Amino acid sequence: MQNKLLAALSLLGFLIFMGCDNTQEHRVIKLGHGLDVNHSVHKAMVKMGEDLAEISGGKMELEIYPSQQLGTERECVELLQIGSLDMTKVSVGVMENFAPKMKVFGLPYLFRDKEHAFQILDGPIGKQLLDEGEDYWIKGMGYYDAGSRSFYTKEKPIEEPSDLKGMKIRVMESASAIEMVKSLGGSPTPISWGELYTSLQQGVVDGAENNPPSFYLSRHYEVCKYYSLDEHTLLPDVLIIGKHTWDHLSDQERVWLQEAVDKSVTYQRVLWEDSEKEALEAVKAAGVSVILPNKEPFSEKTKSVYKQYEQDPEIKELIDQIKSTR
Template identity: 45%
Template sequence: MKSLRTTVAALAVLAASASAAFAQEITLRSSDTHPDGYPTVEAVKHVGELVKERTDGRITIEVFHSAQLGEEKDTIEQTQFGVIDMNRVSLGPFNNLIPETAVVSLPYIFRDAEHMHRVMDGPIGDEILAAFEPHGLIGLAFYDSGARSFYNSEKPIESVEDLEGMKFRVMQSDVFVDMVDALGGDATPMPYGEVYSAIETGVIDGAENNPPSYQTSGHAEVAGYYSLDEHLIVPEVLVMSKTRWDQLSPEDQEVIRQAAQDSVSVQRELWAEAEKAALEEVIANGAQVNEIDKQPFIDAMAPVYEKYANTPELQDLVERIQAVE
């Protein structure tokens, strides 16, 4: 009888230990290059709020903004290795790694932001999210980053000819380099954090980005000409380390995935507000913003499409994207 009581007590201790382990609190570290308050930063914070609520406080997400954990290229590698748990990044740096991301990073692949939303919210978006897993990442959701346009310290860009010989910073992506080359410019891959000083010192003439990034980075202070050619509407993606993901229960995985999806509408609303406010602010502070006839820019992209939609599968992806109404 004593032996039975001892066994029961031991089993109770083991059960309690297992229960405690199961209920162990988890803190996930998430990286973003943008400053606090930026729409993507606030969206991932919202993911954290949802996850915390849906796990009764057991799982929390700590968001490290302002490139505290490094620039995008470095944080992608750290996320693949499980050093960083989650990461919000542009698709640009993935272009050389995941061919499908290069297609949705092609200039003028999307007619407008609404077209991009319809594509990325559907089967094509799911297909591209799944393409991250073989590379040690779990794709969770796509965020809006608006349309990217050229800005510089020299003059308004009103035609393709105006870019001839000008040096523009681009993300570390071959697609971006070839896009600028096709327009006659000189593409200079460079980390985002180095752009301000590079423009200020004349190392480059300008860069290209969306209005909120142009404003929050301070680039409008040193490059006062913003030309709305809107050459790229590149989605941003929230990913998680597969190493960390595989340590979670299927139930926790589903909570995180659903919270990420639920944050998309919040991010888009914040984005629309930020984009409008950013343009108003840079104009009020003296930046010159001009419209452009986009068709000559679109026509110049033919060799870029030939290079990157270079397999039947990728050509089919281009056609399916363009067919989405």
Template identity: 40%
Template sequence: MTYIKTLGAALLASVAMASAATACEITFRSSDTHPDGYPTVAAVNAMGDMLEERSDGRLCIEVFHSAQLGEEKDTIEQTQFGVIDMNRVSLGPFNNIIEETQIPSLPYIFRSTEHMHNVMDGPVGQQILDAFSDHDLVGLAFYDGGSRSFYNSERPITSIEDLEGLKFRVMQSDMFVDMVAALGANATPMPYGEVYSSIQTGVIDGAENNWPSYDSSGHFEVAQYYTLDQHLIVPEVLVMAKSTFDALSPEDQELVRQAARDSVPVMRELWAEREAESEARVAGVEVISDIDKTPFIEAMVPVYEKYVTSPVLQQMVLDILATE
């Protein structure tokens, strides 16, 4: 009898969920490489709640976390083709596609997280979002990606000389490859999901990322030396397939844009909490924070010379540096 009651309750719950799903006229499929509960995933879920409420249940978002729809490079292409409706992606993989995204990806371009927020919330951020429209995408909002630092399994990095010869995973971006090379190390572009086993088996010595990713990925288990050089404070971006967006009415388009904007402060609050939790949770790791960043910054001159070439990009750099 208990089994029958339990089964009945499960079936009723299933029917209720199915009814809720069919109540939505449109359900946007959204991709994220991070696990369920990660700040970016939670923020898109919060956006979905806002959108569903404001559209009287017509518009919904279903988030496929943990790279269920593929790694970032693959999901970018799928979003451009309209197979995926929405996508939360790091800016790095876009560097070879949209030149404007190279600027916030430059090493040491931002003085702090607050400085990055002020830039991305202003005219420069909007200029970058607008650039996605030429690539079958609609830029909706920027999320935090934290400050990225090097971690490895071989030795503490206390100076630029300690990087020499080490093999680091980087995102699939020519700029990040050149950044690592300029520091005297070797860059290996590879999908995020392959990093743990690659460090464990010695294919690479380490990677570079923020506290929450270092924690949630388990990379701290195989790479115990974490150097807070904070070479990148790269925002992440939420985009939508242009074909999906263009099929919406102007009113629904504005609902989507506004819900995306309103999800940003939600994400930032969750990110700050997660960063503190991750830093406290990671155990048995040697954290190196007392380093002179000047040689690291000086080594980036050829990277800037290579990528900041057009007057438009040069002006963007000047605008960022002038932002308080």
């Protein structure tokens, strides 16, 4: 991991040395992320770059480094914090380590449906939480759709919570994800996304949890032949910018960049709907059994997670506000 981080820093240093012009006349924004180039988020970022160049009249440019070229999600966040990278995408599950109140989004079965989720994310609560990471030199700019997360496993399907008992399930470095899996009887095992395929192959973990496009594009379906759509969490991705970069942008540049981000968010959410359907069809064609379990027992078992988080008055207030929003 340390070698990868050093390599990323070296690459960025080389790019700067080669003379990328970051004067007010031409601002280059470097964006690194860990997703495949066929992912809807990457396609939305490409559009963001096109829109940014058009909106700014060529005064701003976006350079994108996909597929973990600059490191894992957490490594990219660390590069943002020291000013060696401008922007990245992280899951809310990872973001909660830098913006603690965002852990509320990791609570299982928090949202009634996707419409309710977007209402919260695009409303006052979501916008307030985008600024929660400023003490860590991070500023949120928008939420991409990452669908619902469900369990996929190697040896047996997950049809009810008891099926998870004793199973090692890969989770993100997220306290809420760890507590959620524990509440269902599983053994949560944090592993970086880039190492998960091998970990599944070698039996380090028995399964994982993620959305359909990630399950498909990662090729984890080659190892895991059971996908149980319990849809326990609806975690968005967050597009973030380093405060080092944001503070050096002019007011006009901030307006241009935010407009391009907003356009990309709208575009990505449309792409996501199609990518979910395509992913499910593709994994079924590859021999994966897609299970539709009764979600009620899962929801009931995970209520214990709420009791723990409601001990924090600020989180309890957020939960109440989200659940009361109609």
